[in-house]
Amino acid sequence: MKITELQLNNFRNLKNFNSIIWDNKINILIGKNAQGKSNLLEAVYYLSNGKSFRTNIDSDLINLNDQNSLVKASIKNKQFQFKLECRLSNTYNKEFFLNGSKALKTIDATQYFATVMFSPEDLMLVKGGPSERRKFLDEEISQISPSYANRLKDFKKVLLQRNNCLKNNIFDDKLEVWTEQLVQIGSHILYKRIEVTEKLKPLSRLINRKLTQGKENLEIDYLSTIQNIDKRKSVEDIKIEFYKQLSLKSKEEKIKRITSLGPQRDDLSLKINGMDVRSFGSQGQQRTASLALKLAEIEFIKSEIGEYPVLLLDDVFSELDNDRKRFLLETVADKIQTFITGTELTGLNNKLIKSAKIFSVENGIINVY
Numbered sequence: 001m002k003i004t005e006l007q008l009n010n011f012r013n014l015k016n017f018n019s020i021i022w023d024n025k026i027n028i029l030i031g032k033n034a035q036g037k038s039n040l041l042e043a044v045y046y047l048s049n050g051k052s053f054r055t056n057i058d059s060d061l062i063n064l065n066d067q068n069s070l071v072k073a074s075i076k077n078k079q080f081q082f083k084l085e086c087r088l089s090n091t092y093n094k095e096f097f098l099n100g101s102k103a104l105k106t107i108d109a110t111q112y113f114a115t116v117m118f119s120p121e122d123l124m125l126v127k128g129g130p131s132e133r134r135k136f137l138d139e140e141i142s143q144i145s146p147s148y149a150n151r152l153k154d155f156k157k158v159l160l161q162r163n164n165c166l167k168n169n170i171f172d173d174k175l176e177v178w179t180e181q182l183v184q185i186g187s188h189i190l191y192k193r194i195e196v197t198e199k200l201k202p203l204s205r206l207i208n209r210k211l212t213q214g215k216e217n218l219e220i221d222y223l224s225t226i227q228n229i230d231k232r233k234s235v236e237d238i239k240i241e242f243y244k245q246l247s248l249k250s251k252e253e254k255i256k257r258i259t260s261l262g263p264q265r266d267d268l269s270l271k272i273n274g275m276d277v278r279s280f281g282s283q284g285q286q287r288t289a290s291l292a293l294k295l296a297e298i299e300f301i302k303s304e305i306g307e308y309p310v311l312l313l314d315d316v317f318s319e320l321d322n323d324r325k326r327f328l329l330e331t332v333a334d335k336i337q338t339f340i341t342g343t344e345l346t347g348l349n350n351k352l353i354k355s356a357k358i359f360s361v362e363n364g365i366i367n368v369y
């Protein structure tokens with residue numbers, strides 16, 4: 001999959017009206033701090049996810065001196081070429097267009113465009129809290145399954161309602177209605193997360209082995225707050241367990257006034273040679289495992305949709321040592337359209353620089369370098 005052209009208009013500090021022609025493979029964006037490099041990646045990410053990775057407030061994305069913003073791309077996947085457009089405004093809700101027709105739901109337009117974002121924060125994927133790893137799974141699955149993305153949205157709404165009941169001491173039929181919906185939607189989410197974790201398992205193990213010259217064996221497992229659910233269980237089995245275990249918690253929930261179990265509390269277990277990497281791994285092992293997980297994500301998406309997503313690498317080269325850098329570049333070289341941001345070209349491999357199209361980003365203006 002690749003972006004052939006991108007047009008931006010008042011997206012944060014980016015003022016470019018003209019469309020930019022991108023390289024099919026490697027695009028490097030060089031600029032000092034706070035010039036708009038991450039903003040550009042954010043615009044691309046927004047087109048593929050319908051949301052930002054930095055904010056939930058869409059109006060933040062519109063240039064402060066303006067009322068409207070536009071991001072428009074020509075994208076080519078292995079089947080067809082299409083135009084994806086997003087309009088943001090301070091006076092109406094965001095609108096997405098696929099080949100000029102307005103999409104009823106954002107995902108109807110964004111589902112054909114897949115990206116993987118990789119930023120220095122992702123190197124904290126292993127070290128960070130469970131919410132980071134849930135987000136990792138959720139974003140990844142949403143890229144390949146619009147129905148998962150929709151369920152996730154519904155789940156959040158239902159969870160909020162159920163928690164509101166608990167907070168306000170409402171324990172009658174109303175709570176029961178939300179409980180049933182929570183279990184219903186939540187079980188589908190759990191099923192999918194377990195299924196995808198099983199697919200990521202061999203991919204991340206292989207990549208981590210390569211990154212450590214065969215020395216380390218990474219093993220990931222879905223770690224749920226609900227007991228007795230695993231890859232052998234159907235959605236119906238999971239529903240039964242979820243409902244049963246939530247019922248057993250009703251006393252506790254009356255005291256704590258918050259939903260005690262479910263996908264919103266789950267985690268990924270990460271072990272290297274049988275040892276929990278989060279608690280006992282060195283910083284190097286944690287970074288390598290994080291990198292392995294992100295690269296496994298790319299391979300997973302490829303295996304699901306039949307082609308590689310567009311890769312967005314925000315400032316990661318400054319954070320990686322030479323061996324990991326080389327590995328990452330060998331992985332993407334020649335097969336994945338990649339956007340790399342950085343403050344300088346030095347430190348980047350010569351071969352890479354020669355094969356890439358290089359742009360400068362200065363005060364919101366993007367030019368060929």
Ligand SMILES: Nc1ncnc2c1ncn2[C@@H]1O[C@H](COP(=O)(O)OP(=O)(O)O)[C@@H](O)[C@H]1O
Nearest residue numbers: 012013033034035036037038039060062063064
């Ligand atoms: N809505 C907005 N309108 C105008 N400028 C913005 C807006 N949001 C962020 N900016 C500006 O964008 C710049 C940061 O851009 P960013 O892409 O994160 O920089 P970097 O090049 O370091 O990655 C800052 O100067 C910030 O003030």
Ligand SMILES: [Mg+2]
Nearest residue numbers: 037038039315
């Ligand atoms: Mg940046």
